[in-house]
Amino acid sequence: MLLDISRLRTVVVDVNRRVEPEAFADLTDDFRVAGPTELVGTVRREKGTHVVLHSRVTSAMEVTCGRCLESYVVPFSADVETRFVPPAEFARVTAETAAKAGLLTAGAVADDEDEEDEDIEPVAEGHVVGLAEYRDEAIDLGDVIREQLYLALPMKPLCQESCKGLCPVCGANRNRETCQCQYQWEDPRMAVLAEWKSRNEKT
Numbered sequence: 001m002l003l004d005i006s007r008l009r010t011v012v013v014d015v016n017r018r019v020e021p022e023a024f025a026d027l028t029d030d031f032r033v034a035g036p037t038e039l040v041g042t043v044r045r046e047k048g049t050h051v052v053l054h055s056r057v058t059s060a061m062e063v064t065c066g067r068c069l070e071s072y073v074v075p076f077s078a079d080v081e082t083r084f085v086p087p088a089e090f091a092r093v094t095a096e097t098a099a100k101a102g103l104l105t106a107g108a109v110a111d112d113e114d115e116e117d118e119d120i121e122p123v124a125e126g127h128v129v130g131l132a133e134y135r136d137e138a139i140d141l142g143d144v145i146r147e148q149l150y151l152a153l154p155m156k157p158l159c160q161e162s163c164k165g166l167c168p169v170c171g172a173n174r175n176r177e178t179c180q181c182q183y184q185w186e187d188p189r190m191a192v193l194a195e196w197k198s199r200n201e202k203t
């Protein structure tokens with residue numbers, strides 16, 4: 001999923017890629033890509049060596065519910081701005097970006113600094129800004145997508161907020177069926193005591 005940037009200039013160029021789920025078959029985590037992924041946006045060159053990609057990544061992934069163990073599909077869409085720099089500049093640009101972020105969080109300090117710094121743009125909510133390297137005059141759109149997949153992955157996947165989970169006794173999916181099991185938790189030590197008691201009462 002490489003995009004050739006060798007002829008890219010400061011003029012904005014459209015990017016439109018559709019990637020089939022098979023391209024992510026190597027992702028062996030707790031999810032799989034459930035349908036075609038689309039990356040739509042623009043790319044342009046900046047400051048000679050930088051390449052800025054604005055894109056919207058739309059995809060869907062299948063994850064497993066943590067309670068009932070059924071898989072379900074999570075659709076997602078993310079707006080991403082990625083600045084690609086050559087490896088030789090990566091460390092410096094990372095440090096600069098971190099310093100700017102520090103100024104932004106400091107707030108009051110940023111106001112006192114010179115107002116000329118137009119590079120700092122307000123970041124809209126749900127908008128991800130990333131920094132990446134490029135090699136051999138090509139940027140890897142696959143990496144941009146992969147990163148978004150991981151960011152969109154739910155921390156505690158639940159098929160529905162009210163998922164009833166599995167019966168701890170017979171394993172039935174309690175969202176779909178009602179079993180007759182008693183699944184109140186009983187202290188195993190109490191169970192032993194109860195058995196001992198009933199045995200002694202009989203004798």
Ligand SMILES: [Zn+2]
Nearest residue numbers: 065068159163
């Ligand atoms: Zn569930």
Ligand SMILES: [Zn+2]
Nearest residue numbers: 167170179181
């Ligand atoms: Zn049961």
